[in-house]
């Protein structure tokens with residue numbers, strides 16, 4: 001019965017997370033959604049909009065920074081069943097994102113860049129799409145269903161232990177350590193019109209991503225030790241290094257042995 005409840009909760013959290021992520025793409029690209037980074041909620045003064053938007057970005061950063069950290073996860077798993085820890089993270093992220101979509105106040109002036117040339121616009125939308133494809137593909141490369149909490153709740157139903165995170169370096173991870181975040185950055189910045197509000201949105205989330213990477217790598221070093229250190233020395237963070245990627249046997253063996 002408990003396993004079934006976890007599955008219902010996990011599947012609902014997954015649906016919520018996917019919905020929030022899909023809306024995020026429309027929100028950040030001003031595409032197909034009624035309320036987006038530059039559209040809706042007009043009429044506020046710039047000072048008011050700045051105060052609200054900075055608060056929303058900080059709330060997102062705080063929720064992510066706290067809930068994604070090892071110490072918090074260990075504590076939280078003593079309060080909720082370990083199998084639903086990741087699903088709870090997904091629910092909290094979706095709530096914070098929904099607040100952002102709902103309360104965000106556009107600041108449409110000044111415009112920092114506006115590309116009008118049709119080839120340029122097509123190229124920029126191509127990069128935007130590439131960014132989101134990278135996010136999706138990377139999630140499957142490391143383990144989409146674990147990342148979004150489904151694998152854990154299914155393990156609980158089958159009365160198996162919650163699967164440990166495996167260290168992986170497949171495909172894109174041989175070229176950069178954070179292809180998913182690289183895709184997010186591309187999705188945030190590859191836009192033909194950059195208003196002040198959108199700049200705040202892109203810059204705020206980019207700063208969070210860079211801080212998040214530092215914390216995430218601390219946790220990965222803690223979990224995988226010298227194997228992650230060796231990987232970090234060999235592979236670039238967000239941009240591939242010029243010399244050809246050289247992921248050594250030491251790093252590969254990690255995938256087999258952990």
Ligand SMILES: C[S@@+](CC[C@H](N)C(=O)[O-])C[C@H]1O[C@@H](n2cnc3c(N)ncnc32)[C@H](O)[C@@H]1O
Nearest residue numbers: 138142166167168169173177178179180181182
């Ligand atoms: C949102 S994902 C982003 C993964 C990675 N930072 C990226 O940008 O592609 C965050 C989760 O991926 C895990 N992770 C990061 N690198 C990993 C790797 N090489 N193998 C397995 N898990 C990894 C982290 O521990 C964290 O739980």
